Structure formats: structure tokens, C-alpha cells
Amino acid sequence: MSAGFKGMDVVSIRDFSREQIEHVLKLAEKMVPIAKGEERSVLLEGHVLGSLFYEPSTRTRLSFDAAMTRLGGRVLGFDQPAGASVAKGETLADTIRMVDSYSDVIVLRHPQEGAARLAAHFASRPIINAGDGAGQHPTQTMLDLFTIRKEKKKVEGNNVVIVGDLKYGRTVHSLSEALAMFGADLTFVAPPSLQIPKEHLKQIESLGRKPRISGSLEEVIKDADVLYVTRIQKERFPDPAEYQKVAGMYRIDLPMLKDVKRDLMIMHPLPRVGEISSEVDATEHAKYFDQAFNGVPVRMALLGLILGGLK
Amino acid sequence: MKEFKVTPIRNGTVIDHISVGMALKVLKIIGVKDEVSSTVSVLMHVPSKKAGWKDIVKIEDRELDPKELDRIALISPNATINIIRDYNVAEKFVVEVPNVIKGIMECSNPGCITNKDEPVEAEFVVESKKPITLRCVYCDRITTDVAEHIR
Ligand SMILES: Nc1ncnc2c1ncn2[C@@H]1O[C@H](COP(=O)(O)OP(=O)(O)O)[C@@H](O)[C@H]1O
Ligand SMILES: [Mg+2]
Ligand SMILES: [Zn+2]
Numbered sequence: 001m002s003a004g005f006k007g008m009d010v011v012s013i014r015d016f017s018r019e020q021i022e023h024v025l026k027l028a029e030k031m032v033p034i035a036k037g038e039e040r041s042v043l044l045e046g047h048v049l050g051s052l053f054y055e056p057s058t059r060t061r062l063s064f065d066a067a068m069t070r071l072g073g074r075v076l077g078f079d080q081p082a083g084a085s086v087a088k089g090e091t092l093a094d095t096i097r098m099v100d101s102y103s104d105v106i107v108l109r110h111p112q113e114g115a116a117r118l119a120a121h122f123a124s125r126p127i128i129n130a131g132d133g134a135g136q137h138p139t140q141t142m143l144d145l146f147t148i149r150k151e152k153k154k155v156e157g158n159n160v161v162i163v164g165d166l167k168y169g170r171t172v173h174s175l176s177e178a179l180a181m182f183g184a185d186l187t188f189v190a191p192p193s194l195q196i197p198k199e200h201l202k203q204i205e206s207l208g209r210k211p212r213i214s215g216s217l218e219e220v221i222k223d224a225d226v227l228y229v230t231r232i233q234k235e236r237f238p239d240p241a242e243y244q245k246v247a248g249m250y251r252i253d254l255p256m257l258k259d260v261k262r263d264l265m266i267m268h269p270l271p272r273v274g275e276i277s278s279e280v281d282a283t284e285h286a287k288y289f290d291q292a293f294n295g296v297p298v299r300m301a302l303l304g305l306i307l308g309g310l311k
Numbered sequence: 312m313k314e315f316k317v318t319p320i321r322n323g324t325v326i327d328h329i330s331v332g333m334a335l336k337v338l339k340i341i342g343v344k345d346e347v348s349s350t351v352s353v354l355m356h357v358p359s360k361k362a363g364w365k366d367i368v369k370i371e372d373r374e375l376d377p378k379e380l381d382r383i384a385l386i387s388p389n390a391t392i393n394i395i396r397d398y399n400v401a402e403k404f405v406v407e408v409p410n411v412i413k414g415i416m417e418c419s420n421p422g423c424i425t426n427k428d429e430p431v432e433a434e435f436v437v438e439s440k441k442p443i444t445l446r447c448v449y450c451d452r453i454t455t456d457v458a459e460h461i462r
Contacts, residue, residue, distance in 0.1 A: 012451070091428060091429050091430060092424065092427075092429055093429050093430050093431070110424075111422075112422060112423065112424040112427060113420060113422045113423050113424065113449070113450035113451075113452070114418075114420075114423050114424040114425060114447065114448075114449025114450035114451075115424045117424075117448065117449045117450075118424045118425075118429060118431055118449055121431065132424075132450075133422050133450075134422065135450055135451065136451075199453065
């Protein structure tokens with residue numbers, strides 16, 4: 001089964017079976033000491049990663065860099081297309097064809113939906129989608145699953161409450177599908193205008209679980225095993241007063257955590273802009289910085305598998 | 312005897328049972344403005360023997376190519392194609408919605424990479440033929456209002 005990884009494109013989480021994802025997570029576990037710098041590895045020595053970020057990103061880009069470098073490989077590319085040939089109007093297809101000849105694997109972040117699928121079409125090297133507009137971000141989903149599994153031993157049976165912008169949020173849709181596939185119970189908390197889209201809900205239900213829908217975090221937080229907080233973007237609201245109201249309703253602070261389960265874990269894909277008060281950072285619940293670190297071992301495992309260093 | 316609302320044609324194609332209101336889209340598909348050099352006649356909102364109303368388009372001296380047939384099937388899945396030779400119906404078939412749609416439609420998602428200046432044709436998987444539901448191979452967006460996005 002894992003033989004299928006070498007040379008594979010990672011465009012959408014839907015391209016993976018549950019068994020394949022579990023295999024990645026298991027290998028990621030073994031990568032942790034290397035990711036922390038406690039052990040050295042030359043697994044990908046001599047390999048080159050082409051890193052094309054057409055949109056700003058801190059965590060995703062740096063964690064791919066860290067993952068490749070920790071395994072002895074090298075990274076080339078750009079993180080702001082302004083100076084690159086892209087700015088001169090080169091098509092994505094042409095840029096990809098060029099980078100394809102300079103590297104062994106390409107990581108792409110792009111503002112247009114479907115960009116990674118297009119890149120995979122033109123590249124002979126594997127493409128890893130690091131986010132395409134409002135579309136997919138499969139490695140984020142994998143590191144989220146990894147984080148839950150690490151804390152809770154397994155994903156199945158946990159009540160995962162997802163709060164924030166569930167309509168436009170890039171990470172939410174692929175994450176909730178994957179969580180449903182792994183047998184978690186889902187609760188979606190958002191104001192009506194930002195609730196999870198109907199098509200999406202249907203998709204999740206078809207995986208066997210009926211999610212709970214709520215507008216009130218207070219109402220559901222007591223039963224939560226995992227609280228996944230996402231950013232609510234100001235731009236989504238025509239009325240700034242409405243934004244303030246909604247943002248305030250879902251703000252996680254100490255009073256909000258008064259009656260939660262002792263082992264509730266709080267996650268956030270970061271960056272946060274006020275959704276989680278900094279006073280929460282010191283609590284046992286805060287797992288978002290571990291989550292950000294977990295991007296490194298998970299991406300190491302994936303790179304190792306795709307480039308054939310790992311089986 | 313047949314009753315013709317327009318002059319009978321000697322050779323050509325009659326597109327019958329077009330979903331009512333879609334005749335003008337059909338004209339666009341067959342390229343009436345710049346690709347047709349013969350007479351085309353259009354009947355809109357005529358009673359259909361089968362049920363309700365339909366549109367009909369008749370083109371002289373012209374048979375349709377497969378891409379045109381695919382496009383017509385997308386906007387009017389019950390349309391019947393009648394090939395007329397020497398005033399008689401020589402062939403008759405119902406159009407068929409293809410399983411994969413490539414190059415004849417734009418993605419309904421304005422943020423889709425296929426709507427930018429890239430050297431690819433938009434491509435769709437047919438998730439359902441009735442009602443017609445297409446999924447973009449690139450961005451995964453579902454399109455149901457096909458007539459709006461046909462090229
Ligand atoms: N020579 C012709 N010129 C123009 N239209 C024709 C001609 N022959 C048939 N048609 C039209 O083509 C369609 C199919 O014809 P036919 O098979 O005879 O009838 P139907 O499908 O209604 O049983 C009808 O709309 C008919 O009016
Ligand atoms: Mg390829
Ligand atoms: Zn699309």
C-alpha cells in the first residue's frame with residue numbers, strides 16, 4: 001500500500017484513504033526527534049524541494065523548509081512573487097514547467113482554487129498543495145489529525161467542536177471530512193451567515209455521522225474533547241459592528257473555559273487575531289503551538305514517502 | 312401529410328424537443344453568427360406532443376459535430392437530432408450527455424485557475440445526468456446552471 005506514495009501528488013485530502021493517512025501519521029511519529037533536532041538524518045540528502053509561495057505564509061512555508069532541511073535536503077524558490085518572473089505575467093503552467101526541471105518535488109501555495117491540480121498536470125515531479133485559495137490544504141489536515149491523535153491516542157469517538165468561519169475557512173472543510181472519516185463526532189459553531197455550507201454537511205453525513213449545529217459556544221463547550229478555533233475575517237462582514245459582535249461571542253478566554261472538561265484541547269491553525277486570549281496560552285488546554293510544531297514531522301514523513309526515502 | 316410552420320428543408324438538421332427557452336443558446340452553440348452560411352429557422356414555444364412546450368431549430372445544409380452535440384445535450388438533455396436528406400428524416404437520435412466534459416464550458420467559480428490565463432481547458436466530471444450536475448476537475452466546484460457557463 002505504501003509503495004503507492006512514491007511520486008504521488010498531494011493535492012486534496014480526498015486523494016488519500018484512511019489507511020494511507022494513518023501510515024503518514026505513524027511515520028510522522030518517528031520523525032519527531034529529528035524534527036526537534038535531537039537526532040540527525042540524511043534521508044533526503046541531495047534532494048531539492050521547489051517552494052513556490054504566491055501568497056504570504058509563515059508556518060506552512062517555514063515548516064516545509066524545516067522538514068526538508070532536517071532530512072538533509074535543500075530548498076529553493078520564492079515567497080513573494082513580486083520580484084519573480086510571475087510578476088512579469090508568466091503563467092503558472094510555465095513557472096511550474098521550469099521549476100519541475102530544477103527540483104525533485106514542488107510545494108505550491110497559490111491564491112486560485114485548483115492551482116495545485118493544474119500544477120500536477122504540467123509537472124512530472126510530485127506536487128504538494130500548500131493551500132489553493134479557498135480550496136484544499138491537505139498537509140494542514142494531516143497535521144491537525146496528528147495533533148489530536150498525539151494528545152488523545154486516537155481520533156475516533158472524540159467530540160470535536162469547530163468554531164469560527166465555517167463557510168469560507170480554508171482548513172475547515174477538508175479537516176471536517178477527514179475527522180468524519182476517522183469517526184470523530186462533530187459540532188459546528190458559527191453565526192448563521194458563516195455556518196458550514198449545505199453541500200459540505202451532506203458530504204460529512206454521507207461518511208456516517210450527523211454533526212451537531214449550534215450558534216452558541218457556551219451551549220456546547222462543556223462536552224467538547226477538542227475545540228478547534230478558526231479565524232473570523234473582518235472582510236466577511238459588511239458592517240463592522242456586526243463583526244465586533246460575532247468576534248466577541250466566540251472569543252476564548254478564561255471565563256469561557258470555566259466548566260470545560262479537564263482534558264479539553266484547544267487548537268488553532270494560526271495566526272490568531274484575538275480569537276484566543278493570550279491568558280489561555282498558559283493553560284493545559286492550549287495545544288496550538290504544539291500543533292504548529294507538528295507541521296514539521298508530518299511534512300517530513302510526507303516528503304520522505306513521496307521522494308522514496310521512506311516506505 | 313406533415314404540416315410545416317417553415318419551408319421544408321432538403322438537406323440539413325432539425326433539432327427537435329429543445330427545452331423551451333433554450334433555442335437561442337442552441338444558436339450560439341452552432342455558431343449562427345459567424346460559422347453558418349445557410350438558412351437557419353427557429354421555432355420558439357411550440358406545443359410538444361410529449362409534454363408542455365418546446366423549441367425547434369432547423370439548419371440547412373449542415374450536420375453537427377460531436378462537440379456541438381455534447382453542448383446541446385448539456386443545456387437540453389432531451390433534444391432530438393433529425394438528419395434530413397432529400398426532404399426526409401434519414402437519421403434520428405437523442406443527444407447524450409457525455410461522462411467527461413472538456414473545453415466546452417467554463418467553471419462557475421470565478422476564483423478557479425481555469426478562469427485565468429492558463430493553457431488549460433476547463434474540465435468536468437458528470438456527477439449526475441438528471442438533473443445535470445458537474446464537478447470541476449481542478450477546483451471541485453459543483454455547477455448546476457450549465458446554460459450560463461456554456462461556451
Ligand atoms: N424536410 C424537412 N424540413 C424541415 N423539417 C422537417 C423535415 N422533415 C421533418 N422535419 C421536422 O423534423 C422533426 C422530426 O420529424 P419526424 O421524425 O417526421 O416527426 P416526429 O419526430 O415528430 O415524429 C419534426 O419537427 C419535423 O417537423
Ligand atoms: Mg504531474
Ligand atoms: Zn473550477
